[in-house]
Amino acid sequence: MTAIRVEALRVVRGGTVVLPELSCDVATGRVTGLLGPSGSGKSTLLRSIVGVQHVTAGAVTVLGEPAGSKDLRSRVGYMTQAPSVYRDLTVRENLRFFARILGRESEAVTRAIADVSLESHTDHVVSRLSGGEQARVSLAAALLGSPELLVLDEPTVGLDPVLRRDLWSLFHDLAERGVTLLVSSHVMDEADRCDALILLREGRVLADGTPAELRTRTGATSLDDAFLALIEAEA
């Protein structure tokens, strides 16, 4: 089953071609990693999938609907790269607001706070939290609506290893419940935690497949080496 289908997507931002003609598929109920160096077009692709990016050409189909259609707004959760929460509100006030927009009860707020392990910071104002904690508030807001698809732009940046492990296990728990996750990262050591990978470079899909497939294809032991081998093979 395909949750997301991107066909010949072309995006031009400020006169620069960010995605020349990109096509890829994301499978339902799995954690798919979107990996690539910064500036490779990851955020632009994710923005196109959630329907906030102005696209020049091509088609993006999400859960059977054209990306950005009204029906998808309660089925897709999105976490932007910079924490998009209100810095002058507490964690609970932020989440309660987004929950009301999504038409969810306060139990959803409590659950989302627990999911990102912020119980001890519930009544703290977001601006007083660390960068990693702010990112987790932003992630909790994306989890609130129990979406079928979660699009997460670098959710684990700047987090300590224990938290990162916890979040990845949360992602896999969600996938087991049938949620599709598309998670971007520029850190290759996170690639091994994904069920499937899309490697992006300069707006093009360099390779996709499971981590094991990519290793076998390149004969490399680490995914970092596999990535290098793929770049060199293309050059």
Add this chain to the structure above:
Amino acid sequence: MRTTAVAVRVLQQLRRDPRTLVLIIGVPCLLETLLKELFRGGPVFQHAGAPMLGLFPFVTMFVVTSITMLRERVTGTLERLMTMPLSKLELLAGYGVAFGVVAAVQATVVSVVAFGLLDLHVAGPRAVVVLLAVANAVLGSALGLLGSAFAQTEFQAVQFMPALVLPQFLLSGLFVARDSMPTWLRWVSDAMPLTYAYDALAHTAADVFDARFTADVAVVCGCILLALALGAATLRRRTP
């Protein structure tokens, strides 16, 4: 329901910033006092006091709204909201309600000070002055929302105040009667919403509720709707 959620959230944000709240309420009280002392409570104060009371909320809410909305655009919360089941109109209406509430508090406190302590007199009902102040605040909010679309930084947003609000003040008829303005300036004045807001207040102060007053109120309400519609048009779900 979602409109209420937006309004409550905006008010919560303001509550976290007590200094701004004190400034919103305190500055107009201070300026009214200054005006009274400057003109020793004489005819100039009696002429300008009520219109100032009614126009302050316009200025305050213009600035506060444009900065709040600019922050929403810059920090990515607007982008998040645009992926959620919230209509643009619900968002804008939420802002309008929140700042309307703040304006009602502001106008009420300032009118208690002006009418109670500073001996400002109006021939018409004081409640109408307060109601007009709230309408002007919502107009300020609506124009602020629109203005924020054209500002990339908070510096720019703040500069829109002297750029867009001060000329309207000068030409509203408060400083120079519109009859004695050069013709072309009167035309410009005709095209500015604050002219009608001032005129409605002046009519209230003189207790003259004629057809012109009704027309003034209609123009102010029409401008609110127009600015909100234009503001909604500048909110795009898809951005470059």
